[in-house]
Amino acid sequence: MQFDTDSTALVVVDLQNGFCHPDGSLYAPQSEAAVERAAELVERARDAGERVVFTRDVHPPEQFDDAHYYDEFDRWGEHVVEGTWETELVEDLAPTEDDLVVEKHTYDAFYQTQLEGWLDAHGIDDLVVCGTLANVCVLHTASSAALRDFRPVLVEDAIGAIEDAHREYALEHADWLFGEVTTMDDVSFA
Numbered sequence: 001m002q003f004d005t006d007s008t009a010l011v012v013v014d015l016q017n018g019f020c021h022p023d024g025s026l027y028a029p030q031s032e033a034a035v036e037r038a039a040e041l042v043e044r045a046r047d048a049g050e051r052v053v054f055t056r057d058v059h060p061p062e063q064f065d066d067a068h069y070y071d072e073f074d075r076w077g078e079h080v081v082e083g084t085w086e087t088e089l090v091e092d093l094a095p096t097e098d099d100l101v102v103e104k105h106t107y108d109a110f111y112q113t114q115l116e117g118w119l120d121a122h123g124i125d126d127l128v129v130c131g132t133l134a135n136v137c138v139l140h141t142a143s144s145a146a147l148r149d150f151r152p153v154l155v156e157d158a159i160g161a162i163e164d165a166h167r168e169y170a171l172e173h174a175d176w177l178f179g180e181v182t183t184m185d186d187v188s189f190a
Contacts, residue, residue, distance in 0.1 A: 001153065001180075002188045009051040009124045011145075012038050013109065013131025013138050015093055016056055018079050018086030020132065020160070025079045025086060030167070031132040031160035037184060038130045038158050039092045048189035051122060052099045055109040056080075057137060058087045063105060070106075107140035116148055126151045128187060129179075132160035134170035146178035153180045155187060 015038055018024040020031045045052055060082045064071040072079070080086045095101050102115050109115050119127075127150050129142050138159055142152035154174050161167035175181040 001182050001186050002190050003050070003126055003128060003153075005048050005050045005189055007123055008126040008128060008189065009053050009119060009122070010041055010045040010128045010130070011053045011055065011109070011141070012042065012093065013055050013129065013141055014057045014133075015054075015090050015131050015160075016080060016086060017088050017090060018057075018084075020090045026076060028133065028160055028162045030162070030164075034130065034132055034158055034160035035090050035092055037155075041128070041130055041155065041158055041184065041187065042093065044187075045128075045189055046096070050189045051124065052095070053102060053115070053118075054089055054093065054095050054099060055102045055104055055115075055131070055137070055141065056087055056089065057105075058082050058103045059105060072106075107137045108144045109137070109141040110144040110148065119150065124150070126153065128153050128155060130155045130158035134159045134161040134167040139170045139174060142174055142179050143177070151180070152178070153182055153187075155184055156181050157183050 019026050057080045064073050102113050104113050127145050145152045156171050171181050
């Protein structure tokens with residue numbers, strides 16, 4: 001798959017210390033493994049002049065204090081709390097001044113963020129998506145992109161998960177319902 005740099009952005013979802021570093025509260029080895037592959041995609045995208053977007057999952061300590069139902073701390077325990085080391089992108093993925101860093105507070109990087117407006121302002125139609133977790137933030141961000149008429153293409157060998165079954169489900173679901181799935185070898189930017 002060749003992606004036009006004028007209308008495509010690489011979206012790197014939540015490759016943060018809290019998920020990808022062994023000391024992180026929601027560490028998953030597959031998330032750590034996705035970092036190297038994502039870094040390679042970022043380098044290839046930058047070399048081609050592609051736009052790069054990083055998302056960061058960040059939760060203010062009081063975010064769920066008045067929650068009726070949606071409470072990630074109840075479901076997952078406290079994680080990526082605002083102002084902590086866990087919220088930082090992993091060292092191998094330092095953004096440049098040309099990259100967009102989207103701070104999100106839910107699984108969906110479009111929900112109450114600047115992402116959609118930024119993509120529209122830059123004429124972006126296609127999103128090449130990598131990151132973690134496959135069945136959580138990657139899946140919800142990619143599906144939200146499709147509902148907004150962006151074309152999400154998930155790079156299966158650059159996406160982390162807690163379990164293989166979670167990853168397989170997310171990729172099959174995305175491919176069947178709203179997006180496309182490819183591998184790093186099949187991605188090129190021009």
